Amino acid sequence: MxxxxxxxxxxxxxxxxxxxxxxxxxxxxxxxxxxxxxxxxxxxxxxxxxxxxxxxxxxxxxxxxxxxxxxxxxxxxxxxxxxxxxxxxxxxxxxxxxxxxxxxxxxxxxxxxxxxxxxxxxxxxxxxxxxxxxxxxxxxxxxxxxxxxxxxxxxxxxxxKGAYMMLAESLRKLVVQGELDTADIDEAYRTLYGTLLRLACERADDAELDAVQAAVDAIEAHPDDAPLKDRIASASTFFSAIAAAGHNGALTLMAQTMTTVLRERMTHVMPVRPRPDLYPLRRNIANSLRQRDADGATAALNELITQLRRG
Missing domain, CATH: 2.30.110.10 (Electron Transport, Fmn-binding Protein; Chain A)
Incomplete structure (x- = not known):
């Protein structure tokens, strides 16, 4: 053998x-x-x-x-x-x-x-x-x-990676060159992931809810000196898990596009450091999903985005 x-x-x-x-x-x-x-x-x-x-x-x-x-x-x-x-x-x-x-x-x-x-x-x-x-x-x-x-x-x-490279490359250039306004990006996140969270409250199965929770746990498990690539991967996984739980192919493709924006901003634009103050907000999103509380999940998302910008 x-x-x-x-x-x-x-x-x-x-x-x-x-x-x-x-x-x-x-x-x-x-x-x-x-x-x-x-x-x-x-x-x-x-x-x-x-x-x-x-x-x-x-x-x-x-x-x-x-x-x-x-x-x-x-x-x-x-x-x-x-x-x-x-x-x-x-x-x-x-x-x-x-x-x-x-x-x-x-x-x-x-x-x-x-x-x-x-x-x-x-x-x-x-x-x-x-x-x-x-x-x-x-x-x-x-x-x-x-x-x-x-x-x-x-x-x-x-x-x-699930998207047309032509689109991903164009977004990468816009992000790196600072041509995408931060307020517009935040509005896009609130609109897109707010919709996906509401759909997830209706459609997600237990395994998909577990995946969101696991993504939250992975973010909190990072040591303070975790490499940037690991932080980017865990942040992307968190939002990807929400998208998967929403069960909408078109919105998932849009979410993959927003993941490209997130990755490039974390790599080239945003200062990335430990943010334990954000842990409860992500947990609120995961817990609200578990309770099928769409209003609670979207409210936690809005607060997460607000606090990210303040940091």
Whole structure:
């Protein structure tokens, strides 16, 4: 028996796995095909990858729970459309489960193989299906490139840690250069996290409430000489736990953006030192959440932000 097999390793936690995989920046593509009746179909994907040059093979993976799995399994080809940073709205459109006709209002053309090619993409690859393999909760589709074309000369749309890097980089510059007003940032925090706290009081389960409490405990456990990176990580975890407890995907994405603002302010703008005077306020937030007291939670948040500025 191998040395690795002799050790009992902890189970891989899916939420943490997703978070850590997000540390690897990926491009964003819309994968398109035709249904059996010829209707165009497509979805947003960041699992696209090159496989081989000889023969020219590429792949993407699709969740088995996807409504389009049967469509791609029944198709004899597909197209990879690489998005530019100007096409972030298209990424959201093709990722949405609430939009039935993803192609309505979208400029596209039929490629030589009959696959839908979206206009103004950085590059498009039309492929015939080379192989398909089941792998866990996904199916991996390998395609042989039969036709390809280049397009716009913009920068690529990049996904990193749950947000578009284009947005994160722009915010970073604004924060470091002092172009985001402190009062505006505070108002954004009160509005965004106040809403998430109210949603969390209605929707959070016990494990998510425990995660908020654990984040509070981690902040208080820092020694006075804790490294800045540890303080930033624990502060980010506290707000991320609140966002997760709110169960709203759009607001969670906004919260990830605000986490970028927080990280850059703590790194480049704000003096960071121990603040034991803030401990009771964070605990009030966690306790109010536990009691499903939305007014109490938002009041504690408002006081926390006020005291942060006074410090």
């Amino acid at each position: 191998s040395e690795l097999a002799e050790h009992v390793l902890p189970a891989i936690e899916p939420v943490l796995l997703r978070q850590l995989l997000g540390c690897f920046p990926t491009g964003v593509a819309v994968i398109t095909t035709r249904s059996a009746d010829g209707t165009p179909a497509g979805l947003t994907c960041n699992s696209f990858s090159s496989v081989s040059l000889e023969p020219p093979l590429v792949l993407f993976s699709l969740r088995k729970a996807s409504r389009l799995l049967a469509t791609f399994e029944g198709a004899d080809g597909f197209a990879i459309n690489i998005l530019s940073e100007q096409q972030d709205a298209l990424s959201g459109r093709f990722a949405s489960s609430k939009i039935d006709n993803k192609f309505e209002g979208v400029a596209w053309r039929e490629g030589p193989l009959g696959m839908p090619l979206i206009d103004d993409c950085l590059a498009s690859f039309e492929c015939s299906v080379f192989a398909a393999h089941e792998a866990g909760d996904h199916t991996i589709f390998i395609g042989q490139v039969r036709h390809m074309s280049g397009g716009a000369s913009d920068q690529a749309l990049v996904f990193y």
